[in-house]
Amino acid sequence: MPELPEVETIRKELLNAGFLNKRVIDFKCHWENILENGSEDKFRKYLLNNKLLNISRRAKYLIFEFENSKNLIVHLRMTGQFTKPKTQYEKKDHEHIHIKFNDNRWLVYKDTRKFGKFTLVENLEKHFKEIGPEPLEKGFTDLVFDKALGNTKGNIKSRLLNQKVIAGLGNIYVDEALFLAKILPIRLVCNVSKKERKLLRVSIQKVLQDGLDNMGTSLGTGETNYLSVSGRRGKNQQRLKVFRREKLECFECQTIIKKEKIASRGTHFCPSCQS
Structure with missing residues (x-):
């Protein structure tokens, strides 16, 4: 999607x-x-x-x-x-x-x-009254992000996918942001510290901006894959650190990337870099 x-x-x-x-x-x-x-x-x-x-x-x-x-x-x-x-x-x-x-x-x-x-x-x-804040807008501050996340006992992956919490995130960029922030997707929201939340906010903005700079992410070669209006494939798939890289070595530590079903979605993470 x-x-x-x-x-x-x-x-x-x-x-x-x-x-x-x-x-x-x-x-x-x-x-x-x-x-x-x-x-x-x-x-x-x-x-x-x-x-x-x-x-x-x-x-x-x-x-x-x-x-x-x-x-x-x-x-x-x-x-x-x-x-x-x-x-x-x-x-x-x-x-x-x-x-x-x-x-x-x-x-x-x-x-x-x-x-x-x-x-x-x-x-x-x-x-759009129930849609969460836009993560690339200037108003997306640490305070706004912290308030949006809340302190629920649900896992952080599920929380970030919820469009009522943050607008526009999906499976690809959530996995990538959590890897960059070194947070396991199964972690409970209430156990994510203030320091980690600050890093996660910055990580979300970085992976989204990288995606924009590279005209999006196109996975596979079929006609159902994302294409721009001009018919161009995105280039961001070349920058992915964990998404669709299961059974391959982590770029950071060479541990094998895992894929598990979390929040009803195929979820990719490094069991060594993320905790």
Whole structure:
């Protein structure tokens, strides 16, 4: 599933694709289960003739902001992708949404596993009221992070994956941040010290920024892997220290990296470096 760096990379490329200040003149849906709160006809009427003013992000959600306080929220889920804009309408395999703008270009949404969701929203603050703080914003201080983590008896891996606690983190970047902070993913939140929390906050920001700088993480070679709008694979997989490195030596201590199921997710860690 695309996490914060992947979604932010997609957002930036969509901004540079030239759709801002263009009006929607057509909307086609070929798999209505993707539409969270309405039919194809409802989405078409809602968006038709509205000007796109901005494309923003909250957690792992893309927000297409239109005039008249209208918003289209897209959650890519497992395999959602926006492909290169087209100048002619052409339905290809796994393409489920086509949005035409008044420059006669189509914005195309592709989703092999069909888990993505499109949602019409007018009150963004209300819609995202339960999402946690953004970890790359200036306001993400030690105090904010400490308050968000709390002192629960659940494990730290599960806590960091919770979008109500911190926005945008997923399995890849949580494993990488915990390795960098030298904290075992099974550790109870209440047993993570103030000093460790400070290091963990910095580690979260570092692995996310590295992911952004390297245009995201693409694992494997199949068409379901993350690709940017321009069709480029991410490069961050070359920098991963533990994720998908089970049975290989740790770069730091040469201990074999382990993979266990924690928080219902395949979790990677070094049993020597992390405690």
